[in-house]
Amino acid sequence: MYTISCRRCRQPVAADVYRIACPACGGPLEFGYPDAAWSPDDDEPSLWRYRDLLPVQGDTELVTLYEGWTPLEYSEIECPGELFIKNETRNPTGSHKDRALALAVTKAREFGRDAVMLYSDGSTALASAAYAARAGLHSIVVVGRKVPDYRLLPLVVYGSHVLEFQGSAAEALDWVHEVCQKQGIFETTTYRLANPYSMEGPKTIGYEIFEQLDGVPDWIIVPVGGGATLAGIWQAFVELQRLGQVERLPRMVGVLPEGYEMLATALEQPLESDQQLRALAPPDAPPTIQVKIAMTFPPDGLEAVAAVRQSGGLFVSAADEEAVEGQMVLGAMQGLYAEPSAAVVIVGLEKLKAMKKIKPGELVVAVVTGSGFRETGVINGKVPLVRTPVEPAFGERVIERLLEQTEAE
Numbered sequence: 193m194y195t196i197s198c199r200r201c202r203q204p205v206a207a208d209v210y211r212i213a214c215p216a217c218g219g220p221l222e223f224g225y226p227d228a229a230w231s232p233d234d235d236e237p238s239l240w241r242y243r244d245l246l247p248v249q250g251d252t253e254l255v256t257l258y259e260g261w262t263p264l265e266y267s268e269i270e271c272p273g274e275l276f277i278k279n280e281t282r283n284p285t286g287s288h289k290d291r292a293l294a295l296a297v298t299k300a301r302e303f304g305r306d307a308v309m310l311y312s313d314g315s316t317a318l319a320s321a322a323y324a325a326r327a328g329l330h331s332i333v334v335v336g337r338k339v340p341d342y343r344l345l346p347l348v349v350y351g352s353h354v355l356e357f358q359g360s361a362a363e364a365l366d367w368v369h370e371v372c373q374k375q376g377i378f379e380t381t382t383y384r385l386a387n388p389y390s391m392e393g394p395k396t397i398g399y400e401i402f403e404q405l406d407g408v409p410d411w412i413i414v415p416v417g418g419g420a421t422l423a424g425i426w427q428a429f430v431e432l433q434r435l436g437q438v439e440r441l442p443r444m445v446g447v448l449p450e451g452y453e454m455l456a457t458a459l460e461q462p463l464e465s466d467q468q469l470r471a472l473a474p475p476d477a478p479p480t481i482q483v484k485i486a487m488t489f490p491p492d493g494l495e496a497v498a499a500v501r502q503s504g505g506l507f508v509s510a511a512d513e514e515a516v517e518g519q520m521v522l523g524a525m526q527g528l529y530a531e532p533s534a535a536v537v538i539v540g541l542e543k544l545k546a547m548k549k550i551k552p553g554e555l556v557v558a559v560v561t562g563s564g565f566r567e568t569g570v571i572n573g574k575v576p577l578v579r580t581p582v583e584p585a586f587g588e589r590v591i592e593r594l595l596e597q598t599e600a601e
């Protein structure tokens with residue numbers, strides 16, 4: 193069983209009514225599990241092994257595509273300590289967002305809603321569409337203008353309606369929020385003030401890391417867009433400490449796209465409100481291929497800043513060329529095709545190495561949040577593609593030369 197309370201006024205809130213904010217003060221909601229013990233269900237190879245620590249009722253029928261319990265892979269990529277990759281590309285739609293949406297759509301059905309809607313053209317849209325399809329709910333995805341077709345076509349395959357919003361991202365978020373309230377549609381945009389339930393998804397990454405390592409890493413590197421993933425992973429270790437499972441906590445490292453370093457600034461000059469954070473946004477969003485994490489307003493950003501601060505961690509940033517380099521390192525050394533927005537964890541690792549932060553023997557976990565198979569379009573022209581012409585008569589000589597070259601390198 194779970195409880196809900198308001199983060200601002202601390203009032204308890206009824207758990208059996210669909211609410212997204214505190215009925216008394218409008219503050220953000222959070223969950224508690226006063227009776228839960230740490231007892232993962234070993235027969236359940238998905239995030240639902242932690243069902244006792246997730247906000248669903250005991251008799252709820254889960255909406256699942258077998259998300260979570262993704263591999264933690266040892267890596268040979270150079271690191272002063274030991275490096276592990278948390279491979280979130282193995283989720284049903286290829287990203288960690290499936291965790292948040294499995295919860296959200298389970299709740300949509302538990303509350304008897306027949307439609308879900310969100311503003312997103314990235315991983316969250318894909319996950320929302322897939323889980324709505326599995327649950328038999330209507331799915332509406334609101335996207336911005338100029339989103340490439342290759343990113344929208346899978347939504348159509350999942351049976352979603354795609355609406356192109358004629359206005360700014362901030363206006364779209366507000367509009368979706370308002371329409372969902374008015375029409376009784378379950379909002380699946382993933383930030384705390386739109387969908388508190390989805391916020392409990394990312395923490396299962398932290399639980400899994402703890403189980404798979406049988407301990408606490410020294411560093412966890414996470415790409416940061418809206419902030420909920422990093423904050424959720426941190427929350428997992430704080431809860432594990434409360435449950436008496438761990439004595440120490442990891443240091444959290446958030447990787448931001450270059451030009452979108454508001455959270456790094458917010459870490460240095462303590463901020464109180466989202467308004468202050470909004471004021472730090474760059475006037476023009478610089479173009480970037482790190483499309484999944486380039487946010488001018490990270491809606492759960494202050495939670496991520498608090499997590500980084502409390503953990504003694506830091507934010508670093510990644511330029512696009514560095515993200516592509518990270519992608520190629522993961523591909524060639526790990527056999528893992530990550531999208532640039534996820535491969536930035538390797539950039540984070542490189543920056544920590546350059547700052548001599550990682551000591552020999554320390555455990556480092558890099559969370560690779562999303563698959564590159566969904567975002568090949570963004571690296572078009574960025575990766576050195578050489579088409580070596582080959583004719584059947586001379587082909588074998590070309591191959592011999594290639595292999596000699598590779599050996600010499």
Ligand SMILES: [Zn+2]
Nearest residue numbers: 198201214217
């Ligand atoms: Zn309140």
